[in-house]
């Protein structure tokens with residue numbers, strides 16, 4: 001992406017954000033008869049981050065690599081543009097991106113450089129450093145994204161130390177939604193600023209607001225250009241507010257300690273709405289044009305859902321193939 005204020009760029013971004021939002025709402029509103037398996041970590045409210053990042057990321061051109069956390073639907077969707085493979089995976093179908101064996105937290109899209117996500121908090125961070133080492137003599141970058149809770153794991157600091165010592169192009173992307181499961185940041189850390197983890201390792205850090213498309217565009221632009229040119233690591237903190245519960249299909253107005261309505265009113269942070277308003281007010285897009293884009297995406301998502309539901313489950317003998325060498 002070159003010109004952040006270009007209409008075509010913003011429409012493309014809106015399509016990415018709306019695809020993630022629609023797919024996540026589909027998951028959040030699923031009925032028991034839809035047959036979803038395993039824990040699902042939605043990230044409604046955080047869609048813009050991966051949507052913007054994906055426009056600067058290119059496995060085809062540079063060999064870029066990315067690894068994700070347990071909350072990775074947006075990474076998969078923005079890179080693959082394939083809600084069908086995501087839904088099939090979460091429904092435990094053979095046609096899913098991990099052949100129905102991984103579920104919501106174990107996603108990948110190898111052909112686009114998304115090498116995997118993991119349910120083990122922070123476990124992908126050293127993998128990003130390993131990939132960055134491999135990419136050192138190219139122009140590619142390796143990204144590992146994680147939450148503020150993951151910063152409390154020693155391996156994030158150990159990985160920062162190695163990336164800085166080896167001088168490799170690894171991006172430590174921390175999505176700071178100020179919650180880890182059900183604990184607020186001030187119950188776990190003395191300071192809500194995550195970039196401080198980069199300071200002892202002299203890793204250059206950046207900070208962006210996750211609901212501001214222009215801030216995200218300029219931050220990722222700067223950070224990725226810096227890495228492509230210097231081959232050095234970066235730490236990027238994005239402040240975000242998640243409008244869904246920690247885990248589960250809880251996107252109702254009142255659930256647990258979240259109240260989505262109050263949240264939206266208090267912070268005015270819905271990135272989908274911010275982008276839509278920006279397209280209308282600053283770029284003169286008509287309601288009809290925006291509604292047309294939305295309808296098209298909703299149709300793609302609905303068709304993907306129905307198709308995935310009809311797919312077969314993997315057979316049990318196939319599952320055994322992945323259960324390790326113990327019984328071979």
Ligand SMILES: Cc1ncc(C[n+]2csc(CCOP(=O)(O)OP(=O)(O)O)c2C)c(N)n1
Pocket residue numbers: 070071119120121122146147148149150151177179180181246
């Ligand atoms: C090593 C490890 N410890 C604990 C857990 C349990 N757990 C799952 S999600 C989570 C909180 C993660 O918070 P954060 O990293 O901020 O990501 P967020 O859920 O906010 O996106 C925890 C502690 C885990 N999955 N792995």
